[in-house]
């Protein structure tokens with residue numbers, strides 16, 4: 001198990017010798033500890049990256065593409081081992097963790113194909129006086145800050161396009177899940193990524209780490225995934241140096257079920273949209289809008305499905321919902337559920353923390369929730385499904401869009417025209433139409449409004465890590 005910082009291909013302790021304890025959320029016990037980086041280590045990582053980036057950017061795109069493809073197969077060769085690390089420090093069920101590794105690896109295969117297709121443009125100026133040449137060089141050094149909910153995939157979704165485009169990176173993984181980040185980095189090195197192109201520095205003090213990394217003049221871009229609250233703080237810091245930014249932030253997804261939906265498919269999709277990865281995803285369905293004709297049956301069937309969820313240690317057979325990440329998560333979920341119930345919501349199933357070691361909450365369905373209840377405005381990030389009944393379509397859409405977030409929305413109907421028309425009215429970057437999952441490395445992932453800036457995946461993903469340079473040329 002790697003438990004040190006990776007800078008310039010060397011595994012070292014932090015410059016002040018501190019450690020970060022890593023907890024098993026299924027028990028609350030300490031698994032191990034990892035070296036804690038300091039602001040000086042962040043500066044060193046950017047320094048090293050800036051030197052390594054020059055040589056890496058000069059390699060042929062095909063050569064970089066082959067390295068990315070080797071990264072894909074190396075990660076898959078270690079799928080079981082990585083999945084076990086993820087389950088150990090995050091808690092998600094092993095099957096979800098294996099799915100995450102496959103998803104994480106796929107960003108390398110996809111971006112190996114994109115790496116050789118970074119196209120520019122040439123045109124004749126309208127005046128005829130010169131040619132307009134447009135090219136897309138790498139931005140240089142990218143500082144990356146990632147969340148704990150996908151310990152592998154939130155790193156690879158950034159690193160694969162960034163290094164494919166010819167950048168070098170300094171990553172600050174979350175303190176909750178550094179073990180996966182460090183092992184992924186080691187495997188990427190084994191696959192042929194040159195020393196210094198990927199540097200990983202966990203820390204106890206994110207703020208001062210980030211300040212040091214972004215004050216370094218070699219840093220040209222910040223790519224962040226995490227909460228909108230922290231995203232705002234980082235954006236302000238980036239303003240000081242006018243850094244290029246990519247922000248994947250929080251969500252508050254509506255899940256809309258029309259009367260004419262296939263009930264079984266809607267419940268199945270709702271379970272995927274709500275419960276995947278222990279209900280700790282940014283794309284998680286956060287508010288269920290069920291039309292009056294289907295609402296009682298949908299609520300009952302969803303409650304039945306939720307009450308069958310086996311909650312427990314992600315390593316145990318049959319478990320489909322693991323622990324929450326920490327006690328604060330349990331408290332925050334409890335507060336939101338309490339407020340909704342206090343305002344008249346009915347508990348169809350669940351509704352309480354589970355009294356056992358570790359950080360567990362019962363899969364919960366709340367019926368007759370008020371659209372203005374705090375549980376519909378905050379990101380729940382836990383196994384709780386609030387159901388709101390609607391009759392008027394326009395009013396429902398107004399409520400669905402009445403949030404500063406705009407990451408994902410889900411729509412269930414058997415009328416394709418209605419489904420597409422509703423999808424078009426959603427103020428969200430992604431819509432699942434009769435589907436409970438939207439993530440795909442080949443599709444542009446990202447949010448509207450305060451859910452983010454920029455896109456990850458698809459062809460857009462690699463251009464996020466490129467500059468645009470125009471050359472006015474006469475010949």
Ligand code: NAD
Nearest residue numbers: 146147148173174206207210226227230248249250251282
């Ligand atoms: P978080 O915002 O608390 O932390 C994210 C990262 O930022 C962590 O590495 C954390 O240590 C770091 N951080 C916190 N304060 C910082 C500071 N002042 N300076 C620098 N770094 C700082 O989020 P989280 O709890 O780790 O993850 C959950 C959140 O992430 C949810 O809001 C979820 O919706 C969001 N998320 C979004 C996407 C997406 O693609 N849009 C994907 C996954 C998670």
